[in-house]
Amino acid sequence: MxxxxxxxxxxxxxxxxxxxxxxxxxADALPFAHRLDWQAKFKGLYCSVGMAQLVDWISRDxxxxxxxxxVPVAAERAPARAEHASSKIxxxxxxxxxxxxxxxxxxxxxFYKLKAEEVLVVHDExxxxxxxxxxxxxxxxxxxxxxxxxxxxxxxxxxWRLRFGIxxxxxxxxxxxxxSPFTSDERITLExxxxxxxxxxxxxxxxxxxxxxxxxxxxxxxx
Numbered sequence: 001m002x003x004x005x006x007x008x009x010x011x012x013x014x015x016x017x018x019x020x021x022x023x024x025x026x027a028d029a030l031p032f033a034h035r036l037d038w039q040a041k042f043k044g045l046y047c048s049v050g051m052a053q054l055v056d057w058i059s060r061d062x063x064x065x066x067x068x069x070x071v072p073v074a075a076e077r078a079p080a081r082a083e084h085a086s087s088k089i090x091x092x093x094x095x096x097x098x099x100x101x102x103x104x105x106x107x108x109x110x111f112y113k114l115k116a117e118e119v120l121v122v123h124d125e126x127x128x129x130x131x132x133x134x135x136x137x138x139x140x141x142x143x144x145x146x147x148x149x150x151x152x153x154x155x156x157x158x159x160w161r162l163r164f165g166i167x168x169x170x171x172x173x174x175x176x177x178x179x180s181p182f183t184s185d186e187r188i189t190l191e192x193x194x195x196x197x198x199x200x201x202x203x204x205x206x207x208x209x210x211x212x213x214x215x216x217x218x219x220x221x222x223x
Contacts, residue, residue, distance in 0.1 A: 002160060002204055003118040004108060006092045008101050008146040010179075020098055020178040022164040022190060023122040027093065029194045030201075031061035036091060042111065043104040044094040051087050054205065063202035089205055090114075102149035109154070120160040120204060121150055124178065128165025128219070131189040133197045135204065135217035136161040143174070160210060162201060164190065193222040 009015070009024035016024070027033065035057060038045040049057075058064060090112065094104030109119065127142055128134060138158045141147040151157045166186075169177035182190060200217050204210050 001208060002120045002210055003114055004090045005120045006105050008098060008121060008123040010098050011095045017181045018179050019166040019182055020124055022124040022166060024093060026194055026197055030198055032057040042107040043096050044092050046092050048088045048090050054089055058202045063199050099145040100149055101146040102153035105150055106153035116154040116156050116159045120162060122162045124166045125163035126166060126168050128163060129167045130165050130186045131193060132165035132221050133193050134163040134219045135200055135213055136163060196222050
């Protein structure tokens with residue numbers, strides 16, 4: 001099961017609308033975003049939500065509306081996880097800048113004694129076009145410095161990823177590309193993926209076995 005969702009990005013107004021901050025843009029657009037009580041901790045912005053509370057939010061926002069039994073099943077399981085750290089879902093926005101994201105993630109992981117396979121990293125992905133989302137387990141890092149930092153601190157690449165396609169630049173200046181803002185058309189296309197991405201996130205957090213989602217959500221073109 002997944003217990004930590006780490007949204008990778010760079011803090012500061014300078015970077016807020018850039019391609020590298022696709023995960024933070026998504027986090028702020030979640031239907032339950034206004035209910036999250038962020039606080040400064042673990043070298044980032046952090047909040048925790050009890051599983052029963054999260055199930056209520058998912059039900060209230062109809063995030064799993066395409067499978068009528070998804071929320072009731074999760075609701076039955078939630079009480080069994082009460083009174084334990086693992087009964088909570090932790091959300092994290094590292095405030096270390098992208099290249100050192102792992103420093104924030106490992107502080108929370110160590111504090112709550114989580115395992116790498118209980119971590120879901122949400123990030124931008126050059127190898128996917130804008131308008132595509134992807135749920136992935138382990139694998140390569142694709143040159144992504146946030147993933148590289150996460151792998152370094154966890155000593156493994158075996159963690160979950162929710163990827164937002166940002167496409168590749170027309171030239172070789174990848175650094176300038178990821179740190180530049182989305183075009184207006186790209187931003188519209190990105191935001192068109194958010195309802196499906198929110199459903200995917202909800203399903204991943206409710207799932208006893210997230211691997212069951214890989215067939216459907218391994219790569220989904222939305223926009």
